C-alpha cells in the first residue's frame with residue numbers, strides 16, 4: 001500500500017470541498033496520513049472550527065494528524081511516504097517552500113520527503129498567485145520533484161490575482177506525480 005502525507009494549510013474556504021477528494025484517495029486504497037500547518041490547528045473560521053476539522057479529517061483518513069515539526073521529521077530518515085500532497089497550499093506556505101523555510105509541520109514534511117528524491121504535489125489556493133507569489137510559482141515549477149494540480153484564476157473580476165487548483169484533478173495529478181510527470185495543461189480555463 002502506498003503512503004501519502006496529506007498536508008493541509010490555512011486556506012479555510014477550500015476545506016469543505018477538500019474532504020470528498022481525500023475520501024476518494026482513501027477509497028482508492030492509499031494510506032493517507034494528514035499533516036496540519038499550525039494555522040490549521042489553531043484557527044476557528046466561519047468555514048470550519050479547528051476542532052471539527054481535526055475530527056473530520058481523522059475520521060476520513062483513519063489516521064491521527066501530524067501536528068508538530070518533530071512529528072513530521074521522520075518522513076526523511078524513515079522514507080515513510082511515497083508522495084506528499086500540499087492541498088490546499090496557501091500563499092504563505094508556497095512562498096516558504098520556494099525559499100527553503102521550514103517552520104511548520106507541513107514544510108518539515110515536504111523538506112524531509114524531498115530529501116529522499118520523492119515527489120511533492122501542490123494544490124494552490126491563494127489570492128496573490130499572480131502578484132507577490134507569481135515568482136514563487138515559477139520557482140517551484142522549475143524545481144525537481146515538485147508538481148502542481150492544474151489551477152485557474154477563480155474570480156478574475158473581484159480577485160484579479162487569485163489562483164485556485166482544480167481539486168477534482170488531484171487524483172489525476174497524483175498519478176502523474178508518481179510517474180514524475182506534470183499533468184497538462186497546468187493552467188486551465190475556469
Ligand SMILES: Cc1cc2nc3c(=O)[nH]c(=O)nc-3n(C[C@H](O)[C@H](O)[C@H](O)COP(=O)(O)O)c2cc1C
Nearest residue numbers: 009010011012037039045090091092093104125126
Ligand atoms: C478565513 C481565512 C481564510 C484564508 N484563506 C486563505 C486562502 O485561501 N489562501 C491563502 O493563501 N491564505 C488564506 N488565509 C491566510 C492564511 O491562513 C495565513 O497566511 C496563514 O498564516 C497560513 O499559514 P499556513 O500556510 O502555515 O497554513 C486565510 C485566513 C483566514 C483567517
